[in-house]
Structures are given as C-alpha cells and as structure tokens.
Amino acid sequence: MKFRRVKGTRDVLPREAAARRELEEKVFELLAPAGFHPVLTPTFEHYELYKRSTGESSDIVIKEMYRFQDMGGRDLALRPEGTPSVMRAVLENSIKLPARLWYVMPMFRQDKPQKGRYREHTQIGAEIIGEGDPQIDAELVKIGFDLFTSIGIHEMFIELNSIGCRECRPGYIKKLKDFLVQHADELCDDCRLRAERNPLRVFDCKQKSCQRILSDAPLQTDYLCPGCADHFSQVKAGLDIFQIPYEENPRLVRGLDYYSRTVVEFKSRELGAQDTVCGGGRYDYLMQEMGGPATPAIGFAFGVERALLASRGEDVFSSVQPGIPLLLLPLGDKAKPYCLDLLFKLREKGIGVQAEFRSGGLSRQLKRADSRNAEKVLIVGDKEIESGSFIVRDMGTGEQEELTFDELISGLVNT
RNA sequence: GUGGGUGUAGCUCAAUUGGCAGAGCACUUGACUGUGGCUCAAGAUGUUGGGGGUUCAAGUCCCCUCACCCACCCCA
Numbered sequence A: 001m002k003f004r005r006v007k008g009t010r011d012v013l014p015r016e017a018a019a020r021r022e023l024e025e026k027v028f029e030l031l032a033p034a035g036f037h038p039v040l041t042p043t044f045e046h047y048e049l050y051k052r053s054t055g056e057s058s059d060i061v062i063k064e065m066y067r068f069q070d071m072g073g074r075d076l077a078l079r080p081e082g083t084p085s086v087m088r089a090v091l092e093n094s095i096k097l098p099a100r101l102w103y104v105m106p107m108f109r110q111d112k113p114q115k116g117r118y119r120e121h122t123q124i125g126a127e128i129i130g131e132g133d134p135q136i137d138a139e140l141v142k143i144g145f146d147l148f149t150s151i152g153i154h155e156m157f158i159e160l161n162s163i164g165c166r167e168c169r170p171g172y173i174k175k176l177k178d179f180l181v182q183h184a185d186e187l188c189d190d191c192r193l194r195a196e197r198n199p200l201r202v203f204d205c206k207q208k209s210c211q212r213i214l215s216d217a218p219l220q221t222d223y224l225c226p227g228c229a230d231h232f233s234q235v236k237a238g239l240d241i242f243q244i245p246y247e248e249n250p251r252l253v254r255g256l257d258y259y260s261r262t263v264v265e266f267k268s269r270e271l272g273a274q275d276t277v278c279g280g281g282r283y284d285y286l287m288q289e290m291g292g293p294a295t296p297a298i299g300f301a302f303g304v305e306r307a308l309l310a311s312r313g314e315d316v317f318s319s320v321q322p323g324i325p326l327l328l329l330p331l332g333d334k335a336k337p338y339c340l341d342l343l344f345k346l347r348e349k350g351i352g353v354q355a356e357f358r359s360g361g362l363s364r365q366l367k368r369a370d371s372r373n374a375e376k377v378l379i380v381g382d383k384e385i386e387s388g389s390f391i392v393r394d395m396g397t398g399e400q401e402e403l404t405f406d407e408l409i410s411g412l413v414n415t
Numbered sequence B: 001g002u003g004g005g006u007g008u009a010g011c012u013c014a015a016u017u018g019g020c021a022g023a024g025c026a027c028u029u030g031a032c033u034g035u036g037g038c039u040c041a042a043g044a045u046g047u048u049g050g051g052g053g054u055u056c057a058a059g060u061c062c063c064c065u066c067a068c069c070c071a072c073c074c075c076a
Helices: A014-034 A047-053 A059-064 A083-092 A134-150 A169-182 A189-197 A199-204 A208-214 A226-241 A304-312 A335-348 A362-371 A382-387 A405-414
Strands: A044-046 A067-069 A075-078 A099-108 A120-129 A156-162 A246-248 A260-268 A276-282 A297-303 A324-330 A353-355 A374-380 A389-394 A400-404
Touching: A014 A099, A014 A120, A014 A134, A014 A304, A044 A047, A044 A083, A047 A059, A047 A075, A047 A083, A083 A099, A083 A120, A083 A297, A120 A134, A120 A304, A134 A156, A134 A226, A134 A260, A134 A276, A134 A297, A156 A226, A169 A189, A169 A199, A189 A199, A199 A208, A226 A260, A260 A297, A276 A304, A297 A304, A324 A335, A324 A362, A335 A353, A335 A374, A335 A382, A335 A405, A362 A374, A374 A382, A382 A389, A389 A405, A400 A405
Parallel strands: A156 A246, A324 A353, A324 A374
Antiparallel strands: A044 A075, A067 A075, A099 A120, A120 A297, A156 A260, A260 A276, A276 A297, A374 A389, A389 A400
16 A cells, blocks of 8 residues: 555544434524624645744744645645634624634644644634624533533533633732642642643643642632632533533633633543533624734634544444445346436435446346445336336335336335 | 553454364355345455574564553643
C-alpha cells in the first residue's frame, strides 16, 4: 500500500458518515426552534485572527496551529476553532445583533492524536452574540444538556464556574500568584512554570502533591466583584429551574484566552481520559478586542468524533456495505443495454436500483446479488425481453412474482 | 515534545528453547450453462511495517527507523 492517510486524520466510512448525518439532523432540530441559524466560514484565515482572539498564551496558538504561507506571502492558518471566525464574520458582514448562529465545520490542530482526538476533527458549535444576561447563560447550558441527552450520551455531568471579569480577575490572579510563590518549593516543575505564565492553569495539574496544595489555594469565586457574583448566582438560579445535574467546580479553567465570567464543560465518564465532550463559556470582550463594539457573547462547541464515541460506542466505526433495494440481473449480452435503459426508467420513478453488468449465468448472478446485499432482484433474460414479463425475486423470502413492464414501472413505486 | 504498548494474508489472530509462515472468516473457480444463502472440492493471497546486525539458519535475538493505539501535557 503506497499511500496512507496523514497522521491524525481519518476516513469516515459509510456507516459512520450516516451516523454523523443523523447527529447533525438532531442538532438542527434542537437549535432551530431556539432561533439558531447555520453559518459557514472559510477553512483558513489570517494567522493574526487566531493569535489575537484565541490568545497568545493558549496552547492552540503556541504550538498546535497549522500555519502556512500562500503564494502571495500571506500568513495563514487552518482554522483551529470556530469562535474567532464566526465573530469575524459577524463583524465583517455587519450581522444584526443579537444573533444566534451554529455551525458544523472541520477544525485543525497539530497535537498528538489519541482516542477521540484527531488533527482534523469536526466541531459543532453554537454562539449567542449580543446578549449578556445570566438567563442566556442558563438557556444555552440547558440547550447543550438537552442536545447531548438527545444524541444518547450517558453518564453526563456539567461543570460550571465563573472566572470573573476585567474588574475582578486581575486582583484574583495576583492573590493566586502570591499563594503559588509561597508554596513554590512544594509544586511540580510544570506548575512552577505555570505560576509565572498562566497561573490559572495550575488547577489543571494532575499531580497529587500539587492538588493537595491547591486545595488551600484562593478561589476565583471568592473574589468575584459584585457584578460577576450576581451574574453567577443568577446563572445558577436559572439552571435550578431545570432538573439539570450540574456541579460548581471552582477549579475549572478553560484553555482559551477570551473567556470571562461563565465557563462550562460537559463531560461523560464513558470517554476515558478525553472526558470532555463539550466546552464553552462567555466571551464578552472578544468582539471589542477584534476591533468591534463592546458586545457580550456566549457559546459552546463539541467534537463530533468524540460525541459519537460517547453516544454509540465502537460499532459506529466499523465498515458495512449498505444494501441495494433492487438489483437488475441481465442474462446474456443482449439484456445488458436493455437493463441500462430500464435502470433509468425505474430511477425516474424514485426507485433505488442498480444493475449487475458483470457477465454470468443466473446462478452466478444470484450469488452476486446475495453478496451485494440486494433486497430484491429483477431477472432480465432473452425470454423476459421477448415476452415483456419479468420475474421479481425477494432475496429475503425467496418469493417471486411475475410482472409486465408496465406493472413493473408503476407497481414497484409502492414497494 | 515525553512515556508505555502493538505491528504476521483483505479482516481476526496462531507459529514451542531461533529450524519448511499457518488457521478461521472473506475472496476466486467448480460441483450447479435460468434460481442465491447450506454443503463439498480446488485455488489465490505475504518483501512477517521498513533498514541494518548476530547466526549454518531470524516472524522469533540486538540496534535504528516508521506507523498505529493508549496515556502525559493540553484539549473537542
């Protein structure tokens, strides 16, 4: 085998492709009534867009982007996540706000592939732009919850936190940094680095020793300004209206720079290490940072591959040849052009039909029909062409009936 | 970028202390030239992931390399 797929990419075979379409339908059915409209953006953008929005301290920008130059010397990158592109599109096309947009688009990140994580993957995302009330946060979380429930993801739980705003976050980060410096000699090497660059990330550390120390660390929720504290408690009050299982996780931090206030993760215990199905949060400053007017916004996104893993298990990914409703079996060379003609006369009637043009006797043709998973076959030999009466055989039951050409054309429409 | 595991026929996997590379499924052909699935018979399939080394002899031992899987970092 000479050519292989590029590391971290995958082939989506018919069975999984069908499952994806189903999933997309379900998402559409849930989002459309809530006012979401579909949107598509280019697969690549100016590198600068992601650098400025996703953030220079995010791992995506630091080491995971497919960055390249085109022949005009433009500095470009394959889209690593959807939000910056969607916001750019809103701004560039002067879309009327508030707006609700959703998308299903491929994303590209050059990190090490493992279960449920690929270098090219498909994300479905939903964004509410121009609405900042806490009820919106609760609405979006509820929509997400319903969505994952409807696609059959079990053992799901929601983690929720508020990471504050411009007013209160800097003060908290300073407090946290002071704490980390104090305990620097007890932390792992990674965490000492994090303490300098991006202190919030220490909460992601899996080291038990670090976790023990961090259990005494100051928490953002204790240092929220009155505005953020009120917002957060109203989000929770909103969620309490629904019977949604969520837990506050004061150590939940997200990897992108643009988040503020509400952050949320949807997790499933059925996924192993990659247990986050969906992440999201509020990003009230992003539009302004991109040069637009101050505009509150919130959104979530999830990976289709991971969602399918969590909802259907492995069987989704096996390859299965789909069956054929009706297969024409020509016998002899004269019957072949006749079948070719018949093929399209039947398709015009909306019948799913194919023909077996490889030569062979009836026995052979039936064997082929069997291995191709045909539900019914139509036997077309010289005898049939002459008499205008054809045998339709049900490959499941073995029952046969004889139909004239006209009966065939009209009668099969109902089968 | 770091660690662990696995690479043998299209697929799932065998192969004893180093000793003729095999089975099941799938495939092709025939028994059966106008009635499939079952059965029976025959057949085809490999640079044992790649390269190098040790040896009379390597799927097996050693070194290098690549790919995939799992995990870490991080994330969807």
